[in-house]
Amino acid sequence: MMRKSLRDIPGKRKKGDGIDSGSTLRRISPLLTVACLLLLWQWISARELISPILVPPPSAVFQAFIDALADGTLLKHAAVTLEEMFYGLLLGVGIGLVIGYAIAKAPLLENILSPIIVAFQSTPIVAYAPLLVIWFGSGIASKIVTTAVIVFFPTLVNTIVGIRGVSPNLRDMMRSLKAGRWQTFRHLEAPSALPVILAGLKTSTTLAVIGAVVGEFVSQGSGLGYLVTLARNLYDTPLVVVAVLTMTAISLTLYGLVAYVEWRFLAWQRRPRP
């Protein structure tokens, strides 16, 4: 087929022609950064430049990790945080998508809602999280709400931008094809806004951890945020580090998941220009 011959045009990138080795270096360079930081950390601890109570050596952190894993503490608290994040994301992203779409379609709605939304967004969540605990109790509900509130905004803004960015010419074309509301949404608005919405979702997932942990700080009980407070009170610095790094891992994994969805569903964006 023609596809093949298009790919074989001289001057196009091919495997093993030197460009790839460059991109391999680029791909592993984040890992190199992490490795260097670990080495630096080990070196500081080994020479006891800083007290081990302040900065525990990697070995102590690893031991704390193994212990917390073995007695089930880590998984128990991580599962709680994950659950809060999951429902928080579902709620916040869901509401963000719906209100974002409505605002994009009806500019009047933006005038009505923007004072509330902007006020919510510009008030630090840490400040009003206690209020949320008073309203929603000290159980999982208040943490879901703090997460939802924090992930709502990026989703909202990106949905508005994405839907408003739909090409007016394509809208005209859909109208001339007698497409209904649902068809216009499904065939034009949704796929056209998807790249921007997914970019917003990437931001939202990383914020979700913050939302859940802020909730856990404010109302104690369980979760990785609670584990941090608990370990700090016991001067168990290695466990604090373990809990923090677990949050990082969760956040990175979710981010990677969205990045994968992006890669998978936006394949058309990677197509080469002729």
Add this chain to the structure above:
Amino acid sequence: MRLSLRELSVSFPDPEGGAAPALGPISFDVADDQFVCVVGPSGCGKSTLIRVLGGLLPATSGEARCDDELISRPPSQFAIMFQDANLMPWRTVLDNIALPLEIAGVPRAQRYEMVRSLLPQLRLEDFEQLYPAELSGGMAQRAALGRVIVQQPRVLLLDEPFGALDALTREKLSLELLRLRQRYMQTIIMVTHDIGEAVLLADRVLVISRRPGRLVEDIAIALPRPRKPEMKYHRDFIQLSKRVREGIEDINA
């Protein structure tokens, strides 16, 4: 299908709160099966005319009818092609051309079959799995043409469909349009700023004045069909092109 415009005019609101006339009043009729080209200076409301006929824009006063039916929203059996190919970047060539069928509810297997039977005539049979970003301008415009033909419209509205292409590709595509027209469509109204293109393709050329566009010349093109590029050097062709040009120059004088 017959079209008739009666004292049609369109104006747009201007910043001062008034109305800026963009087109007309203009009146003309298009007979069934006729190929009409509309030429005029840029900004004379040609695109506005196409949008009104396509039911995408309401007339400010007067009316446009199709077979005595008032055009107030996109009529069935009408298809529009714009200056940009206007393809959806997330759809392959095949899926872009199949879009109108998908919206009309034609099942997948059937719509792919219909599109694939059309692809060789558009010279796109080897490119059906490509995305718009991978296409040249001419290929993209051929895909857009395919998306129009697949609708089997009785009336085709073309808004400078080949305006963004180089002269040779443009001539090739417009002759392909004529060839495809013999098989698939009937009435065509095409806006262009290329006099040669208008005379080569049309049964009739309408010259529109500067904004707000009014009809200043209505020239019948009695050249034999099928039209061929060599006709451009024929005496009659040159005569007709000259008349169109003079019509446009009168406006500018």
